[in-house]
Amino acid sequence: MKIVRELEIFIRTAKTGSLSEAARLLDLTPAATSAAVKRLEEELKTTLFVRSTRSLRLTPAGQLFLDQCEPAVQMIMDACQAAQSGDTVLRGILQISLPSDFGRNIVLPWLDEFQNQYPQIKLRVAMSDRLADLFREQVDLALRYGSLPDSNMVALSIAPNNRRILCAAPSYLDRRGIPSTLEDLANHNCLCFMLGEYVYDHWRFDLNGQEVSIQVQGDRVSLDGDAVRRWALAGFGIAYKSQLDVAEDIRCGRLIQVCPEWLGEAAPLNLLCANRRQVSPVVQALQLFLQQKCVELIQT
Incomplete structure (x- = not known):
């Protein structure tokens, strides 16, 4: 669906503030990304970004459009994934932030196993002990210890009894x-x-x-x-x-x-996402997979 792809390009550009970074994340050329944004502006008959040689920021109309279209695009992409897979083949891109120690030494090998089970899933992984800003940074999910830091976020329980x-x-x-x-x-x-x-x-x-x-x-x-x-x-x-x-x-x-x-001290492990709409079949599969691996790790 061409319009959905162009909306996805617009969202990534708005989130990153960079046409080249959006292109990298979506495996496109900067020229293709720029052209898609221009076509969208022509279709809407409005300017979505204020451009300069060094920066790119949303216009008021662009911000309003982003707020309205982002959840709609996510719902359409989820529906397309379900229709294409027949609820049997999981596919898509997971951008996830992991804690440095647990992520590097434990979770990375687990994710290799997860991708072997679901080869149509692509991963983009970041390592940091700082809580990622899921509303601004190029991550969809964050695996983190502790209680939910923001009531607007969704916490999917992975290891609730960890200490x-x-x-x-x-x-x-x-x-x-x-x-x-x-x-x-x-x-x-x-x-x-x-x-x-x-x-x-x-x-x-x-x-x-x-x-x-x-x-x-x-x-x-x-x-x-x-x-x-x-x-x-x-x-x-x-x-x-x-x-x-x-x-x-x-x-x-x-x-x-x-x-x-x-x-x-209690240190429950949660998979955090920005909102409930992001809890796709892929995310649900990852949650169940990580829950099982954590149980196995503690019991060995």
Whole structure:
């Protein structure tokens, strides 16, 4: 459907603010993208973008058109996919943002398996511990830990019972010993990560139904969760990581769970999307696939 394709080009151009970037995402040439936008403006008899040599932004009419056409185009594309596949073949492009540690070390191999099951699905993957802005950035989905940050977003549950756990390498525990109380953590090198602009150095636990917080300190802090895991593996200190991040390391003995009787902070894993209309058959298949893989990971 030519008009739907041209509307998709318009939406991508508006979201990225760049004809060349929209072309790259849609596997088109910049010239073809520019021509499609011009045809759409001629059809509507209005200007959708204000252009300069260095920037591209929506006109008021363009913004109004984007707000109205984006959900309609998504519904049409979903309907076309269902009709073409007969609800048996899943196809399409998934643009997904993954957390650096869990994404790089665990989810990427899972996605290889997912694409083997559904070879008509194409993936565009970004790695970041920062929460992607699903309304502005070139991602459709974000796999993230924690509670829903924006009430306008939709959270598809992947691992609702996941928690943070204390862990360290055997070499570190041989040198420094195992803490016997929460207060003992003050005498250990604790490997911290950043939450937004702040160092997450108040570690919370549930002890017999009572929430307890302990401030920790150490000689290493990182914005990247994978760096914290690597420091722990190298024996530099104790980390407070998602169980999913380190389940395989613990199973293989590279890390040891420290004081498992201390119930760590809840860290539910969710697949986030901007609105319910994005929960297509492809996204539903990915949700079910990731749910099953997380259960298998924790049980092994």
